[in-house]
Amino acid sequence: MSKRSYLLASVMIAMIVVMALMMSMTGTTVAQDDPTATPIVAEIGGGGGTHISFWNGLTGSDGVTLNEMLAVFAEENPDVSVTVEMIIWDTLYQKLQTAFIANEPPDVFLLHASEIPMFGSFGVLRDLGDQYVSGGGWLPDDDIAATTMSGMILDGTIYGIPLDNHGRGLWINIDMFEAAGLSTDPADAPTDYDGWVELFQKLTLDANGNNALSPDFDPENVVQWGYAVGEWPNVNFIAALYQEGGSFLSEDGKTVTVNSEAGIAALQKTVDLVYKYHVSPPEAGFDTWQGFGAGTLAVLPTGTWYRNQSLLQTDINSMAWPNWVFGQQPATWFGAHTFMIPAGLGGEKLDAVLSMIQWVSEHQVDWAASGQVPARLSAQAALDPENYPSNILLGQTFGEYGVQDPRSPAVQEMLTNLAAELSAALNNIKSPEEALNDAAKIMQDALDRG
Amino acid sequence: MFSINARTAMSTRLTRFSVSLRTREALAAYAFLAPFMIFFSIFFLRAVVKAVEFSFYDWRLLRPSKPYIGLDNYRELLDDEIWWLALENTIKFAAMTVVGTTAVALAAAVAVIQPIRGRGFFRVLLYMPSLLSVGAVGLVWVWLLSTQFGVINYGLSFFDIRPINWLGDPDLVLPALSLTTIWWTFGFPMLIFIAGLQGIPHHLYEAAKIDGANGLQIFYRITIPLLRPTILFVTVTGFISHFQVYGQPYIMTGGGGPGRASYTVVIYLYQMAWRAFRMGYGAAVAVAIAVIMAVITAAQFVIIGRRVEY
Numbered sequence: 001m002s003k004r005s006y007l008l009a010s011v012m013i014a015m016i017v018v019m020a021l022m023m024s025m026t027g028t029t030v031a032q033d034d035p036t037a038t039p040i041v042a043e044i045g046g047g048g049g050t051h052i053s054f055w056n057g058l059t060g061s062d063g064v065t066l067n068e069m070l071a072v073f074a075e076e077n078p079d080v081s082v083t084v085e086m087i088i089w090d091t092l093y094q095k096l097q098t099a100f101i102a103n104e105p106p107d108v109f110l111l112h113a114s115e116i117p118m119f120g121s122f123g124v125l126r127d128l129g130d131q132y133v134s135g136g137g138w139l140p141d142d143d144i145a146a147t148t149m150s151g152m153i154l155d156g157t158i159y160g161i162p163l164d165n166h167g168r169g170l171w172i173n174i175d176m177f178e179a180a181g182l183s184t185d186p187a188d189a190p191t192d193y194d195g196w197v198e199l200f201q202k203l204t205l206d207a208n209g210n211n212a213l214s215p216d217f218d219p220e221n222v223v224q225w226g227y228a229v230g231e232w233p234n235v236n237f238i239a240a241l242y243q244e245g246g247s248f249l250s251e252d253g254k255t256v257t258v259n260s261e262a263g264i265a266a267l268q269k270t271v272d273l274v275y276k277y278h279v280s281p282p283e284a285g286f287d288t289w290q291g292f293g294a295g296t297l298a299v300l301p302t303g304t305w306y307r308n309q310s311l312l313q314t315d316i317n318s319m320a321w322p323n324w325v326f327g328q329q330p331a332t333w334f335g336a337h338t339f340m341i342p343a344g345l346g347g348e349k350l351d352a353v354l355s356m357i358q359w360v361s362e363h364q365v366d367w368a369a370s371g372q373v374p375a376r377l378s379a380q381a382a383l384d385p386e387n388y389p390s391n392i393l394l395g396q397t398f399g400e401y402g403v404q405d406p407r408s409p410a411v412q413e414m415l416t417n418l419a420a421e422l423s424a425a426l427n428n429i430k431s432p433e434e435a436l437n438d439a440a441k442i443m444q445d446a447l448d449r450g
Numbered sequence: 451m452f453s454i455n456a457r458t459a460m461s462t463r464l465t466r467f468s469v470s471l472r473t474r475e476a477l478a479a480y481a482f483l484a485p486f487m488i489f490f491s492i493f494f495l496r497a498v499v500k501a502v503e504f505s506f507y508d509w510r511l512l513r514p515s516k517p518y519i520g521l522d523n524y525r526e527l528l529d530d531e532i533w534w535l536a537l538e539n540t541i542k543f544a545a546m547t548v549v550g551t552t553a554v555a556l557a558a559a560v561a562v563i564q565p566i567r568g569r570g571f572f573r574v575l576l577y578m579p580s581l582l583s584v585g586a587v588g589l590v591w592v593w594l595l596s597t598q599f600g601v602i603n604y605g606l607s608f609f610d611i612r613p614i615n616w617l618g619d620p621d622l623v624l625p626a627l628s629l630t631t632i633w634w635t636f637g638f639p640m641l642i643f644i645a646g647l648q649g650i651p652h653h654l655y656e657a658a659k660i661d662g663a664n665g666l667q668i669f670y671r672i673t674i675p676l677l678r679p680t681i682l683f684v685t686v687t688g689f690i691s692h693f694q695v696y697g698q699p700y701i702m703t704g705g706g707g708p709g710r711a712s713y714t715v716v717i718y719l720y721q722m723a724w725r726a727f728r729m730g731y732g733a734a735v736a737v738a739i740a741v742i743m744a745v746i747t748a749a750q751f752v753i754i755g756r757r758v759e760y
Binding site: 090093094097098100101119122124220221281282283284285286287290291294296410412413416420421423424426427429430442446449 | 598619
């Protein structure tokens with residue numbers, strides 16, 4: 001090879017390198033506001049008095065909201081100061097386990113209700129029944145919805161105090177609905193699978209402007225999708241499963257039942273949205289939030305936490321809708337951020353932690369600014385409809401027909417494997433039946449191990 | 451008088467306890483090695499021994515009882531379909547990436563060793579991706595390969611090629627991750643190859659030219675044979691590195707998707723140990739990975755190394 005050829009080759013390689021580096025520096029093609037900076041560690045209060053440590057996984061704007069609330073708490077309670085560490089959820093689970101082994105857990109931490117079986121079964125959580133009125137405490141039991149309260153209890157013991165309900169709903173692009181001649185009133189939402197498919201078809205457009213109902217529609221050249229199946233398939237599947245009358249586990253909790261007829265029907269309907277009706281891209285390779293923000297997605301299946309993002313996207317005219325109904329009955333997934341305390345905590349620190357939890361619980365209306373739905377029914381009733389329409393709308397659905405993650409110490413392992421198998425089905429690698437059979441086998445092993 | 455006697459006595463003792471030069475050199479070597487060996491023993495060797503020990507137990511982090519189960523973890527691993535799938539993916543990825551990285555690094559080294567203007571600039575430029583973290587590389591390439599906003603698909607659109615779902619197609623995802631990794635990591639082997647190329651005596655090239663050999667003949671008959679020790683080093687270290695791939699699929703394909711098409715053994719190790727909290731089984735996976743890497747490395751030495759002359 002001549003020197004000239006080498007020079008040419010090196011210049012070409014260099015150009016590729018420069019192009020890639022420039023891409024990394026210039027960012028994206030979609031206009032976005034800068035995210036609110038969230039400190040990893042926040043020192044709240046003067047640092048004097050009783051000092052407590054608090055770990056949570058609220059690394060988004062919800063963490064900012066909670067820290068603002070705690071700052072007010074610290075002002076009103078100068079004898080307490082708090083170090084808040086915000087750690088992404090996956091890392092938080094790991095860090096908590098190692099902290100318990102090292103006998104250095106935080107004084108209080110926030111997890112999801114679905115993790116109570118895992119940590120509760122290891123005996124590391126404090127019984128918080130004495131904080132409820134039924135146990136002589138301050139929190140009225142009937143101020144928590146039954147669906148939420150059930151998640152706090154393991155083998156008859158209450159291990160948590162719920163902060164919120166966070167769960168699934170839809171965000172719709174109002175302009176796209178109006179352009180398709182569709183009503184944006186949630187009361188007019190379809191009530192069955194065929195109705196939803198038709199709605200998505202009207203909202204899915206190819207490059208020539210034909211919608212998915214048109215005989216001239218080109219499914220290989222879609223520029224606007226009606227729906228996207230790639231947004232957290234696990235929780236969408238759980239909702240669809242219950243809508244079909246199925247369940248995640250058998251009644252005795254010992255058998256995985258996701259591969260029931262109901263489960264297969266639920267997943268088949270979702271897969272059909274991609275490969276039969278062509279109203280959704282495959283699960284992999286499509287960023288749903290970016291698609292909605294860029295105006296290429298009409299209906300975004302997401303959660304209460306999207307409220308603040310939607311407010312930032314001033315160029316997208318959007319609003320919340322209740323979750324879809326693909327089956328015979330409504331259902332939507334929700335979880336609960338929950339305060340938990342290590343079993344060994346006592347003395348002044350325990351008093352300080354309990355006073356903080358009580359204060360936050362009694363100011364849950366302010367927590368609605370995070371986008372989540374306050375756990376206390378009295379706080380839900382006190383929400384301002386002008387400022388918190390999504391919290392109110394979706395909060396009602398959680399109370400009426402919300403379903404939660406399966407309750408098992410092996411929940412993390414089960415959900416990790418379910419996600420991989422759902423991904424295989426939603427990308428046409430496996431049939432729904434094959435994927436769910438494989439998922440059930442792996443999850444059953446995890447469940448049996450406990 | 452006193453000092454003379456004292457010196458004499460001391461000299462006698464020194465003679466009696468004097469050590470040979472060879473022993474003194476050995477002691478000095480051990481003294482220099484000691485800080486590393488202490489660090490290695492505490493933070494690495496002990497961890498390795500513990501991991502092997504854990505692999506014989508049903509070891510859960512917070513569970514009080516940790517029963518000894520012998521080889522049960524290894525038996526389970528042999529019957530574990532996900533493990534074998536992850537191993538297959540990992541071997542494919544490592545093979546593609548080692549071959550690709552070695553070829554690109556060698557080509558780049560040959561290019562930037564030429565006496566061209568701006569040679570230093572090109573060397574720095576080509577090495578720069580190696581300085582990036584896996585997080586930065588992963589995020590940049592997710593954007594480059596995106597079906598929605600990606601520059602690569604945008605470029606292909608000028609040739610009437612529809613957007614390709616690089617990271618969503620089970621047949622393309624491993625090559626796409628490999629391409630990303632080659633771009634990211636070829637800088638270091640390029641430096642090794644530059645050093646290797648500079649070590650080849652120039653008179654061999656002159657003699658070949660006098661004998662009428664063309665460029666390709668010179669490359670395949672002189673450069674490649676004399677670079678064989680360098681190629682062995684690059685492929686062995688590259689394989690060890692790429693077999694442990696974790697960050698790229700974790701960031702770019704959501705931890706091994708679509709389905710488990712880019713699921714690798716280290717992701718499996720991580721998920722067993724830190725999602726399922728099965729430390730014993732995770733340790734068995736780690737030991738299995740180490741054994742496989744040792745076997746393949748030995749095979750590389752046999753296949754490539756037998757024709758190496760140092």
